[in-house]
Amino acid sequence: MFENLTARFEKVFRFLKGQGKLTEANIKEALREVRLALLEADVNYRVVKDFVSRIQERAVGQEVMSSLTPGQQVIKIVHEELIKLLGEKAEPLSLKGPSPVTVLLVGLQGSGKTTTAAKLALKLKKDGRHPCLVPADVYRPAAIEQLRVLAGQVGVPCYEPGQGESPESIVKAALNYAGSQRCDTLIVDTAGRLHIDRDLMEELRRLKQILSPEEILLVVDAMTGQDAVNVAEAFHKELSITGVILTKLDGDARGGAALSVRAVTGCPIKFVGVGEKLDALEIFHPDRMSSRILGMGDILSAIEKAQEAIDQEEAERLFKKLQEDSFTLEDFRDQLRQLRRLGSLDQILKLLPGTGMLKELRNMHVDMKELIHAEAIINSMTKEERRKPEIINASRKRRIARGSGTSVQEVNRVLRSFEQMRKMMRQMVGTGRSSGTKAAKKKKRRAFFPF
Structure with missing residues (x-):
């Protein structure tokens, strides 16, 4: 919803950062852009007027003019005033009365x-x-x-x-x-x-x-x-x-x-x-x-979404399998299911800092159907094929493609993705090498599963 407003703010911030020294004149020029951005976003006129006045009052003060990074100081002020405008802190429901x-x-x-x-x-x-x-x-x-x-x-x-x-x-x-x-x-x-x-x-x-x-x-x-x-x-x-x-x-x-x-x-x-x-x-x-x-992202919301979608016991089980080098297509399928529970991947990306500034990521749309097709392909395999993908030859691929309603090319793509993921995970976990002390193992596990 806020893409246009975010883009306008980013333009203003780039202008401020590019100024070696801030004066009342260039601060007013920047705040004029802020005012226009808010009015174009259909924000109430009275709200815009008060908001910009508060920023201007603080921005031309000593805390900005004497700062080594005046542009960043103004950005900090805009951030703080925007938080005040939105309510300062989350307000929980009041549910303390007599039941119900x-x-x-x-x-x-x-x-x-x-x-x-x-x-x-x-x-x-x-x-x-x-x-x-x-x-x-x-x-x-x-x-x-x-x-x-x-x-x-x-x-x-x-x-x-x-x-x-x-x-x-x-x-x-x-x-x-x-x-x-x-x-x-x-x-x-x-x-x-x-x-x-x-x-x-x-x-x-x-x-x-x-x-x-x-x-x-x-x-x-x-x-x-x-x-x-x-x-x-x-x-x-x-x-x-x-x-x-x-x-x-x-x-x-x-x-x-x-x-x-x-x-x-x-x-x-x-x-x-x-x-x-x-x-x-x-x-x-x-x-x-x-x-x-x-455009600063929202890491906390991204982490909360991941915590809701990712099963901690499942993550521990997967880590153990990776240490034993026994990661299979069945485990890969479980990871795809957890990824789908996260919801829209393009929305998740927008919560990460910096990605909002990249045009290609801002307009990115990840088709969740691809994850569904990948799961259907793995489900069409036999138990032996899921546990030993190396036995999947050309005739088996044709059978799997028919069973999943996909093509041999898509089957190949899923198998390549699985191999790439397994290789990457081996490198991250350090399969086949001594993992060091118990504390080091715990630290490595947290690095791989931060949630």
């Missing part, structure tokens, strides 16, 4: 509330809680059925209302249902409208009175731009929302909503939706988002 704790999701129609409710339930479930989903949208066709299906996919209970029940009666009954299911968190999906109207707000106020929710989270489509700020202001005025969830942050919109909502409403952004899959909901970290926007 209620989380009320509100927002306009089409903002992604129903899917976000399921994503949030899955995240809380992974954190050890026992959530229950409640469909309180009785107006949108199939909204109740959609939430029921999503609840089944994430493995959490979902209250099923009777025919013709009102939203008020649904949430009252859901409180009792949650108790019978031993659920400690109630996530309520409410109705939305294409435009904010009085009836919608009255209904939401009644639900708030019945539930006394710990959290009222506004679900905002990040692609709506400036209008997202107006929506946030209206909901906050009527309901006193406690936080915001931005959806579709993986889209190609300009990203102004993410930079404006927090500053205008004063409500923290608690989560961001970064994809269509039900596990694509991330805690919003202002410092990490600032680093991404400024």
